[in-house]
Amino acid sequence: MDATGIGLWGVPLAILGGAIRVSTPFIFVSLGEAITERSGRINLGLEGTLVFGAMTAYAVAVMTGSPWLGLLAAAAAGLCFGLFHGWICKFPKVNDIAIGIALMLFGSGLAFFFGKPFIKPKAPNLPAIPFGAWSDIPQVQAALDVNVLFLIGAALSLVLWWAFRNTRAGLIVRVVGDSSDAARAMGFNPKTVRLVATGVGGALAGIGGAYLSLYYPGSWTERISSGQGLMAVALVIFARWNPLGCFAAALLFGGAGALGPALQSVGVTQGYYLFYAAPYILTLIIMIATSSPTRSLAGAPGELSITK
Amino acid sequence: MTDRFMLNRRQLLKTSAAGAALGLVSASFPISRAFAAATTVGFIYVGPKDDYGYNQAHAEGAASLKGIEGISVVEEENVPETVDVQKTMESMINLDGASLIFPTSFGYFDPHMLAMCAKFPDVQFRHCGGMWSKDKHPMNAGSYFGYIGMGQYLNGVVAGHTSKSKKLGFVAAKPIPQVLLNINSFLLGARSVDPTITCQVIFTGEWSLAVKEAEATNALVDQGADVITCHVDSPKVVVETAAGRGAFVCGYHANQSPLAPEKYLTGAEWNWAKVYKMFVDDLIAGTPLPNFTRGGLADGFVKMSPLGPAVGEAARKQFDATLAEMMKGGFSVIKGPLKSNKGAVVATEGQAFAETAIELESMDYLVEGVVGSTA
Numbered sequence: 001m002d003a004t005g006i007g008l009w010g011v012p013l014a015i016l017g018g019a020i021r022v023s024t025p026f027i028f029v030s031l032g033e034a035i036t037e038r039s040g041r042i043n044l045g046l047e048g049t050l051v052f053g054a055m056t057a058y059a060v061a062v063m064t065g066s067p068w069l070g071l072l073a074a075a076a077a078g079l080c081f082g083l084f085h086g087w088i089c090k091f092p093k094v095n096d097i098a099i100g101i102a103l104m105l106f107g108s109g110l111a112f113f114f115g116k117p118f119i120k121p122k123a124p125n126l127p128a129i130p131f132g133a134w135s136d137i138p139q140v141q142a143a144l145d146v147n148v149l150f151l152i153g154a155a156l157s158l159v160l161w162w163a164f165r166n167t168r169a170g171l172i173v174r175v176v177g178d179s180s181d182a183a184r185a186m187g188f189n190p191k192t193v194r195l196v197a198t199g200v201g202g203a204l205a206g207i208g209g210a211y212l213s214l215y216y217p218g219s220w221t222e223r224i225s226s227g228q229g230l231m232a233v234a235l236v237i238f239a240r241w242n243p244l245g246c247f248a249a250a251l252l253f254g255g256a257g258a259l260g261p262a263l264q265s266v267g268v269t270q271g272y273y274l275f276y277a278a279p280y281i282l283t284l285i286i287m288i289a290t291s292s293p294t295r296s297l298a299g300a301p302g303e304l305s306i307t308k
Numbered sequence: 309m310t311d312r313f314m315l316n317r318r319q320l321l322k323t324s325a326a327g328a329a330l331g332l333v334s335a336s337f338p339i340s341r342a343f344a345a346a347t348t349v350g351f352i353y354v355g356p357k358d359d360y361g362y363n364q365a366h367a368e369g370a371a372s373l374k375g376i377e378g379i380s381v382v383e384e385e386n387v388p389e390t391v392d393v394q395k396t397m398e399s400m401i402n403l404d405g406a407s408l409i410f411p412t413s414f415g416y417f418d419p420h421m422l423a424m425c426a427k428f429p430d431v432q433f434r435h436c437g438g439m440w441s442k443d444k445h446p447m448n449a450g451s452y453f454g455y456i457g458m459g460q461y462l463n464g465v466v467a468g469h470t471s472k473s474k475k476l477g478f479v480a481a482k483p484i485p486q487v488l489l490n491i492n493s494f495l496l497g498a499r500s501v502d503p504t505i506t507c508q509v510i511f512t513g514e515w516s517l518a519v520k521e522a523e524a525t526n527a528l529v530d531q532g533a534d535v536i537t538c539h540v541d542s543p544k545v546v547v548e549t550a551a552g553r554g555a556f557v558c559g560y561h562a563n564q565s566p567l568a569p570e571k572y573l574t575g576a577e578w579n580w581a582k583v584y585k586m587f588v589d590d591l592i593a594g595t596p597l598p599n600f601t602r603g604g605l606a607d608g609f610v611k612m613s614p615l616g617p618a619v620g621e622a623a624r625k626q627f628d629a630t631l632a633e634m635m636k637g638g639f640s641v642i643k644g645p646l647k648s649n650k651g652a653v654v655a656t657e658g659q660a661f662a663e664t665a666i667e668l669e670s671m672d673y674l675v676e677g678v679v680g681s682t683a
Contacts, residue, residue: 217522217545264510265527269681
């Protein structure tokens with residue numbers, strides 16, 4: 001081992017660092033989608049919301065000089081997209097999946113349009129907390145530079161997990177998601193609950209976008225997302241609509257995404273396309289292993305259009 | 309059928325406000341359009357035209373034509389390497405009257421551009437990349453490219469002087485000949501300074517994948533690489549991530565020094581303005597356009613970014629000397645004795661491939677000292 005490289009230790013370290021760096025957008029989008037789907041609706045448009053959030057955050061951060069204002073603006077923009085989706089889906093016979101796809105394209109297109117002048121300027125980044133300061137190895141320090149949004153995402157998944165079981169709001173969302181009739185009988189309006197749930201989901205996806213453009217990779221380009229929003233929506237099913245599961249799945253995907261580059265960097269250079277496919281192969285295996293032809297997915301909200 | 313659809317969409321774009329939204333959705337809307345001039349030249353980009361990279365280099369070339377009398381330029385960005393690019397070409401020809409089209413991305417050539425060449429024999433097509441050959445392809449097609457490997461060699465010279473760890477890093481998209489030549493040139497440039505230097509390459513598999521490029525850059529720095537360069541469409545993420553980790557960077561495609569002024573050493577840039585002016589001058593003069601166009605530093609097809617503040621005196625001297633040597637012509641990056649990193653002989657003693665050597669355009673190996681694999 002030479003003095004500057006860290007050899008094979010780079011692989012686990014890269015997976016750990018990658019899990020922390022790459023997972024945050026997955027965490028926020030999948031938590032947002034978990035809230036929306038728990039209320040009985042699917043919003044596939046979060047990919048568009050993610051891209052628009054990334055653009056909004058970057059643009060506002062460039063103009064005001066404050067990444068936090070950018071983050072707020074991204075959340076607000078995401079909220080608008082979510083509410084828009086929820087509002088359209090309130091009308092009878094509207095297919096939430098089709099609207100989601102339309103909003104995905106619309107969000108990306110709108111972000112490209114407004115984002116043009118912001119590709120070149122440089123925005124201030126969101127701060128990271130140096131948890132690696134105890135170590136004098138720069139690689140460890142870099143891997144353990146944890147962005148505040150990651151910590152917020154981790155806390156949020158715990159809070160949501162608890163809230164779905166123990167709070168009035170959480171139980172209302174779940175009853176609406178499991179049976180509209182039961183919800184109506186209890187005096188709740190499913191449409192309003194779903195509107196709010198989709199709005200909150202959109203806001204979280206917007207925050208995920210802010211992380212992309214304001215921290216990692218940390219710049220606004222039109223290719224910033226490359227499908228992460230869609231993957232995150234799929235992660236929710238993978239995680240069985242459980243917020244803690246969403247967090248774990250996001251970490252898994254972040255870490256697996258770092259595997260390919262890390263292996264190449266230590267000289268395992270054959271078959272890198274296969275390593276890049278690793279997270280998807282893993283998903284397939286788990287989905288196949290846990291699915292059953294005789295029942296719907298465990299934990300699936302009863303009102304979801306894909307499980308009905 | 310597709311023709312009619314295309315026509316409708318374009319008309320809609322022109323006439324209705326709703327069209328604006330539609331265009332956004334399709335993510336491939338025309339940026340500018342002019343009708344009056346006699347000759348229209350079309351440019352098609354695979355990504356956004358201000359990406360600090362490949363597309364920006366072409367767009368800057370296109371922009372240089374805009375002042376020329378009698379020439380109008382139409383551009384379309386974010387056009388995928390699918391049947392979409394055929395629709396874009398048809399629409400540029402049918403609606404904008406383009407008589408010369410530059411589809412600038414590698415994957416546009418086969419089958420898309422070739423299909424259009426057959427369909428519109430009166431229109432000239434020139435593709436950026438090395439794929440046109442006289443026996444196989446029509447005469448209204450052609451290709452142009454620059455010997456930018458020379459620029460990566462110069463990057464390597466500066467990197468070799470600057471690196472303390474003697475390990476360099478290269479973030480590459482796909483193992484195609486042009487990318488491999490750049491990787492090899494970068495390492496050989498560095499080895500002209502110190503023959504013990506190695507270069508770690510990481511392939512991301514795609515031309516533009518921001519997060520994976522950032523991960524690759526981090527992985528390279530983790531392994532001790534202290535000068536990073538790349539061959540991806542937009543080097544912005546690589547440059548910013550590497551500089552953020554304290555590594556030096558060499559640029560590619562365009563000048564990225566504003567992104568990391570302290571850490572940017574130099575960069576290999578395209579100078580497409582020169583090439584596009586050449587074609588357009590021929591077009592105006594009525595002379596047939598060349599089908600096979602190549603050029604390097606001496607021809608002005610390629611240029612180097614100004615040396616950054618971190619470049620030392622020794623590096624500066626060797627950079628200037630090597631550049632002067634290249635400007636004379638006949639400089640060979642690949643010269644024997646040279647082995648691939650799998651041990652195969654790629655050039656025997658006394659054998660040298662100048663930048664013009666056509667063999668280099670089918671390169672399928674990484675030279676000794678590069679840590680990486682082509683598959």
